[in-house]
Amino acid sequence: MLTLTPAAAEVVRTMLADAPEDGNSGLRIAPGEPTAEGVAFEMTLVDAPEDDDQTVEEDGATLYLEPEAAQILDDKILDAEVGDGHIRFAVIDPQNHTPSRNGNTPG
DSSP states (O other), X not given: OOXXXXXXXXXXXXXXXTSOTTSOOEEEEEEEEEEXXXXXXXXXXXXXXXXXXXXXXXXXXXXXXXXXXXXXXXXXXXXXXXXXXXXXXXXXXXXTTXXXXXXXXXX
């Protein structure tokens, strides 16, 4: 299952800070269009998961993974860094410790 670094959890919590507390708000990750560099993930703030989404809750951060994204991200680590007003997410494969910037995975 996808895990989050403390930095990624903090970014997601911050992104969801203005969401209604009584809702099921989260950051939904779904695969985008394939590119020459791999599959870029689309991240969207949502009020609730889709029926078949996998839910990941870690350190107060809630992610919803579309089924294909859940399969691709299984056993990966989501990291984030903030700089110059931009958020950059990276997917890290713990087996080879190679980050894929912007959520791109070879494929």
